Amino acid sequence: CNPFPNLLATGQPDLAVVLGGDGTVLSAARHLASYDVPLLAFNVGGHLGFLTHTPSLLHQGAGSGEDSVWQRIRDDRYAVTRPMLLEAAVDYGDGRLDYGPVGDLHLALNDFYLRPGLDDRSPTCRLELAVDGEVVDQVQGDGLIVSTPTGSTGYTLASGGPIVHPAIDAIVVSPICPMSLSSRAVVLPPRARLAIWPLGETGRVVKLWKDGAYAATLHPRQRCILQRAQRHAQMLVLEQQPSYFKTLRRKLNWAGSLGNAPPSSP
Numbered sequence: 001c002n003p004f005p006n007l008l009a010t011g012q013p014d015l016a017v018v019l020g021g022d023g024t025v026l027s028a029a030r031h032l033a034s035y036d037v038p039l040l041a042f043n044v045g046g047h048l049g050f051l052t053h054t055p056s057l058l059h060q061g062a063g064s065g066e067d068s069v070w071q072r073i074r075d076d077r078y079a080v081t082r083p084m085l086l087e088a089a090v091d092y093g094d095g096r097l098d099y100g101p102v103g104d105l106h107l108a109l110n111d112f113y114l115r116p117g118l119d120d121r122s123p124t125c126r127l128e129l130a131v132d133g134e135v136v137d138q139v140q141g142d143g144l145i146v147s148t149p150t151g152s153t154g155y156t157l158a159s160g161g162p163i164v165h166p167a168i169d170a171i172v173v174s175p176i177c178p179m180s181l182s183s184r185a186v187v188l189p190p191r192a193r194l195a196i197w198p199l200g201e202t203g204r205v206v207k208l209w210k211d212g213a214y215a216a217t218l219h220p221r222q223r224c225i226l227q228r229a230q231r232h233a234q235m236l237v238l239e240q241q242p243s244y245f246k247t248l249r250r251k252l253n254w255a256g257s258l259g260n261a262p263p264s265s266p
Helices: 022-035 055-063 069-074 244-252
Strands: 016-020 039-043 079-081 084-091 111-116 125-131 134-141 143-147 171-176 186-188 194-199 206-210 213-218 223-232 235-237
Touching: 016 022, 022 039, 022 084, 022 223, 039 055, 055 069, 084 111, 084 206, 084 213, 111 125, 111 223, 125 143, 134 171, 143 194, 213 223
Parallel strands: 016 039, 039 235
Antiparallel strands: 079 235, 084 223, 111 143, 111 206, 125 134, 125 194, 143 171, 171 186, 194 223, 206 213
């Protein structure tokens, strides 16, 4: 459910302050992208906080001092990143295209993924993938992930996919626990248009998820269409010298050996 149309009915905010973890940020980014509202996120009660600032910044400068968060915003001492979003629609095969409920398009900042849709057992699924109208793969396994560079450090990374720098616009397709050694993740250009559909018996439904939230159910002969969204998320960055690689080391222990000793000079 998208609460923002009613909340924004009386006026357009200049900024949305998000207090929570990465899941809260992903939800806010999906819902607010259509309104062009930038997000300023702080990790309050979250676990990883990969997309957020440390909450200690809220107390910096005693709340109203020269170096406080709010004064830095008033003085334009921040940067705005515009990470790409993905959009999805479901083609039911009868002329209907489902773009999601009104006011809540099927958008994702991290990823979409398709997995078996049965609740009482955990079967595998067989999915066919087409890129720009050409069938390129048929995957038997636990599903497929379609992610943005932002999402490449989430479910995609856990499934063996690559880390993609957020300055690169790309679409990453990663199989989930494939039953073939030949199934591998692939990085596609941002303008690629993907279609994914389930194969097999009519009872073999799959569910489409957006950033971990349920989006739709697909039956055989129905397909999901995915592509880069026209809109971007907008994220405020307060660090004076932000480093994606420092974030990887701090949050994900990437290049962990460097955490114990400074790197040598080149």
